[in-house]
Amino acid sequence: xxxxxxxxxxxxxxxxxxxxxxxxxxxxxxxxxxxxxxxxxxxxxxxxxxxxxxxxxxxxxxxxxxxxxxxxxxxxxxxxxxxxxxxxxxxxxxxxxxxxxxxxxxxxxxxxxx
Amino acid sequence: xxxxxxxxxxxxxxxxxxxxxxxxxxxxxxxxxxxxxxxxxxxxxxxxxxxxxxxxxxxxxxxxxxxxxxxxxxxxxxxxxxxxxxxxxxxxxxxxxxxxxxxxxxxxxxxxx
Numbered sequence: 629x630x631x632x633x634x635x636x637x638x639x640x641x642x643x644x645x646x647x648x649x650x651x652x653x654x655x656x657x658x659x660x661x662x663x664x665x666x667x668x669x670x671x672x673x674x675x676x677x678x679x680x681x682x683x684x685x686x687x688x689x690x691x692x693x694x695x696x697x698x699x700x701x702x703x704x705x706x707x708x709x710x711x712x713x714x715x716x717x718x719x720x721x722x723x724x725x726x727x728x729x730x731x732x733x734x735x736x737x738x739x740x741x742x
Numbered sequence: 743x744x745x746x747x748x749x750x751x752x753x754x755x756x757x758x759x760x761x762x763x764x765x766x767x768x769x770x771x772x773x774x775x776x777x778x779x780x781x782x783x784x785x786x787x788x789x790x791x792x793x794x795x796x797x798x799x800x801x802x803x804x805x806x807x808x809x810x811x812x813x814x815x816x817x818x819x820x821x822x823x824x825x826x827x828x829x830x831x832x833x834x835x836x837x838x839x840x841x842x843x844x845x846x847x848x849x850x851x852x853x854x855x
Contacts (some may be wrong), residue, residue: 634784637782644781660842662842662843662844663853664844668847669849670848670849671746671832671834671846671847671849672785672844672846673830674844677842677843683821697763717785719785721842723842728790728792728798729787729790729800729801729803730775730787730790730800730844732777732785732786732787733784733786734782734783734784735784735785739832
């Protein structure tokens with residue numbers, strides 16, 4: 629049972645374009661939604677995260693949009709660059725009382741072509 | 743330098759031969775966790791620990807054991823490895839409060855023949 633569904637699994641975007649990755653969840657107890665970026669041969673690293681009390685969070689070229697009623701959230705990468713080519717994972721967890729189980733999506737392999 | 747270290751980085755073994763993958767962090771983090779990464783399945787949590795002597799199962803704990811006797815170390819034990827445990831394993835750690843940022847180790851590529 630996949631508690632966090634991520635799509636697409638792969639994405640090719642031209643340099644300067646917008647990359648959009650979507651995630652959906654079922655568990656309404658989730659209250660923290662991070663995105664991780666992973667380069668080949670490396671461990672994932674936190675990119676940006678959001679809590680459900682806000683609908684959008686922006687850090688530089690990266691924006692998370694959050695729709696609590698639809699139980700969906702997405703990552704937008706503006707002005708995508710070849711250096712953004714990596715695998716992106718969304719995740720969700722219920723953090724009350726300290727965080728416990730973390731559920732990741734299956735990942736999206738992004739390729740930004742010049 | 744703040745980091746999570748894992749050893750070994752690469753391991754080829756045979757079915758049934760007990761092995762341990764070590765994980766250590768130098769950030770005084772309370773929370774530590776093990777994940778396996780498989781193509782098409784993403785990252786799946788094996789076990790996590792909220793503090794010393796406090797561990798709990800993640801989504802795929804079968805065939806694995808962990809221990810947390812010291813805050814900095816969180817070894818993953820495979821008592822009788824099987825080929826379906828061939829995978830890329832990551833250890834991660836984080837604080838329990840404030841920004842929920844997990845710091846990941848470099849990964850251990852395990853092959854069970």
